[in-house]
Amino acid sequence: MALEEVSRRGLVLLGCGRMGTALLKGWLERGLAPGAVTVLDPAPADWLAEAGVRVNAALPADPAIAMIAVKPQMMGDALPALQALGNGRTLFVSIAAGTPIAQFEESFGSETPIVRSMPNTPAAIGKGVTAMIGNDAARAQDLDLAEELLAAVGSVVRLEREDQIDAVTGVSGSGPAYVFYMIECLAAAGEAQGLAPDLALELAKATVEGAGALAAGAAERPATLRDNVTSPNGTTQAGLAVLMDEGAGLAPLIARTVEAATARSKELANG
């Protein structure tokens, strides 16, 4: 439904880099009309024009969505291009880390409906997760439209307070990178135990994919699924004794990882 409304009224995408591309590919594959999309980006990828997307063209008169997908550091240069859409019917949706709603209200006017969100790159294959929160001007139907649009490429959670988004960024926004690194480490460790690189990588990727799908679909908690793998005095127990070491194991490492990413999100808000 959201993709139909957006196909009718239009979507402007400010910045089409890695995350903008992930979202746009997800929407196009799920039925968004390419001709309804206007991408504004000084370095647009070739596939956009080939796919029938309008690139660096004039703004549509009354687009449903203005999506902000530039780096926080680029906001000053980039936002004026959307000025004409402020204080109107267009819903602004930002995916930028660390840029507060107040900054968008300052640029576009406080009557502008704005949703601040934090998606992640698995959106490109419809498996993203996005957290979102709206400003005071965002009405229930604006929030529903943003949620439906983001739900087309994965699951969506609504936040109660804007400041929750820093921790969300540290967990799920940045999280795919942690998991990719986990795959890299698992494959390298397999190589160190004598497996060929291709085989080690295949095993590591399939294991993370399978375990992720199992955890996502199971009624049991991850800790129970872990127990199910762990035979008394078996191989998993030997491995987990290292991984779950209180001082040097994964828990304190992940805690520091998420803490650092969350802190960086807060820092970005202060320029």
Ligand SMILES: NC(=O)C1=CN([C@@H]2O[C@H](COP(=O)(O)OP(=O)(O)OC[C@H]3O[C@@H](n4cnc5c(N)ncnc54)[C@H](O)[C@@H]3O)[C@@H](O)[C@H]2O)C=CC1
């Ligand atoms: N990459 C990720 O996994 C995620 C990124 N984000 C957020 O998405 C935003 C974009 O990040 P990425 O896509 O990773 O960055 P990126 O560097 O891949 O893409 C940024 C794009 O903005 C374009 N750009 C630069 N100046 C511009 C201007 N004045 N007007 C219009 N476009 C301009 C660039 O040419 C580039 O295509 C950031 O704010 C980031 O915090 C949010 C969630 C996840």
Ligand SMILES: O=C(O)[C@@H]1CCC=N1
């Ligand atoms: O690294 C970043 O700043 C962005 C935000 C979340 C994922 N990538």
